[in-house]
Amino acid sequence: MSPMNLSPLKGLDRTAVLTAVAVISGVITVILDTTIVSVALHELADELSVPVSTIQWVSTAYLLALGTVIPTTSWLQAKVGGKRLWMIALSVFMAGSVLCSLAWNAPSLIAFRVVQGMGGGVMMPLMMTMVAQAAPQRDMARLMSIVSIPAALGPILGPVLGGFILGNASWHWLFLVNAPVGLIGLFLAWKLIPASEPEKGARLDVVGLLMLSPALVAILWGLSNVSGETGFADPLVFLPVGAGVALLVAFALWSRRRGAKALVHLDVLKSRPTLVASGMMFLFGASLFGGLTLLPLYFQDLRGADALGAGMLLIPQGVGSLVSRFFAGRLIDGIGARLTALMGFSLITLATVPFAMADGETSMQLLSVALFFRGMGIGTVVVPVMSSAFTELERNEVPHASIIIRVCQQVGGAMGVALVAVILTTVTQSSGSSATGFGTAFGWVIGFAVLGIGVALALPGRRRAEETAPA
Structure with missing residues (x-):
């Protein structure tokens, strides 16, 4: 191994690294907010004196706001420039966070979550776009492994931070905590992200927006x-x-x-790596979010944990996901995106099997080990998908691909959550056994990952990736 490969940052393009640092410092607020709020829904329902079915709109409204603004990201970037748009989106998210902390009842909190979602919905695809446009192809894998670190830290820090806030302060701090982190992100974006000029003549596809x-x-x-x-x-x-x-x-x-x-140029899907990456992110979203729905329910229903305890029991998965980021980029450089993605989906598949066979007496040590390796699989899948998706695209096509990939993950995740919820309830009721219901539902999560293995076979191998990379 050459000295260059001993450090995740050594030898990387300086502008791309600075851009990655800036977007990481901003996007961590979005990811932490999502995990903190998911842990606190029941507490919010109690504090605001509304049923859980009402407070669930705190999450649903945020999700719908994402769906509204994600398709506009490419046009907005062309209209105002990447750096300026990033700072605007982060400011909107921060403003929404402060407003949420000032909410006086459930409807006002739900409305202010829409403001948060409008900012966060732009930031997620824009993050991928800005790093992909700044990075030389040779650095893409290692940079994407660094940029995806916040997604690993969220499940580790979110439940802990949420539990700490609920135990020591009022619920308003669940949202207000985003402000200081966001201010740091804004300062770093101002200092580190290179300015980009708006494109002349960028026009909004109004008809496309009214459809998509x-x-x-x-x-x-x-x-x-x-x-x-x-x-x-x-x-x-x-x-x-x-x-x-x-x-x-x-x-x-x-x-x-x-x-x-x-509004979104679908011709980018003529690029095989982009098409395959989109399909993989759909299945990955179904497997990831389907699993994230079932796992805390399993720990609560069959093991007697409360919501916070269930979140804490999921920490090994976050640790595994974080660990994988430190070697996934170098692994892609060594064996290629295809084999790396196959390894990741295979890890997710094998590590979910113990949960499909578990009951109320299964060893917690075994399940913790399984969660760690499931997390490693999750991290190992994300990096090759993100690093290979843009290999055959021109710079102006990257924003369109980022939107498509983000939409595929979002819709795949929603579908996965819906399917496992129906399967869990239906099988539990018909069999009279919660363990049977969870086993069948986890079996579907395994199925999504197995399908991901099949799609990953179409990713370019190392030799083809090197041939298609720009000089």
Whole structure:
């Protein structure tokens, strides 16, 4: 191994590293906020004197806001420039956080979560775009492994920080804690991200926006309405999902007609690495979020943990995901994105098996070890997908690919959560056994990961990646 490979930063392009540091410092607020709020939903319901079904809109409203703004990211970047847009989006997220901390009842909190979602929805795809545009292809794998670190830290720090705040301060600090972190992120973005000029003549595809944003909102809202009692037969599920799919088809036809002037240029999917990465992120989202839905429920229903305790029991998964970031980039450099992704999905598959076979007496030590390796698999999948998705694209095509990949992960995650929720409830009721219900639901999570293995086979190998990389 050469000396250059001994450090994750050594030898990397300086501008790309500074950009990565700046976006990491900002996006950590978004990821931490998501995990903190998910732990605190029951406490928020009690504090605001509303049922859990109402406070669940704190998460749903945020999700729908993401679906609304994600498609606009490419146009916004062209209109105002990447650096300026990043600082605006982070400022909007911070403003939403402060407003959430000042909320006086559940409706006001839900409304202010929409403001947060509008900022966070721009930041997530923009983060990938800015790093991909700044990084030479030779540095992409190691930089993406660094940029994805916040996603690993969130599940580790979020439950701990959320529990600490709830135990020592009022719930308002769950949101106000974002302010100082966000201010650091703004300062670093101002100092470290190179300025980029807006593109002349950037016009908003209004017709495309009126198709794509409502399509995503309808699909995400419909899937969020899935319940164990009625499943997908509920009109509040199949009507919005059906309408959303119809709008997506209409947008695809419109985008083909508009070409590069479309809100999201779907021709980027003609690049095999981009197409494969999008499919992988859909299945990865289903496996990741389906598992994240089942795991805390398993620890609460079968092992007697409370919400905070269940979050703490998930820490080994976050640690495994964090550890994987330190070798995934070098692994891709050594054996290629395809084999790395295959290893990651295989780890997710094998490490989820103990949960599919678990009951209320299964060794917690065994499950903790399984969670650690599941986390390693999660981290090992993300990096090759993010690093290979843009290899055959021009600079101006990268924002469109980032949006598509983010949308695929979001919709895949919503679908995975909806499916496992229905399966868990249905099987538990029919069998009279919670353990059987969890076992079957975890089996579906395993199935998503197995499908991911099949899709990963289409990723470019090391030799092809080297041939397609720009000189």
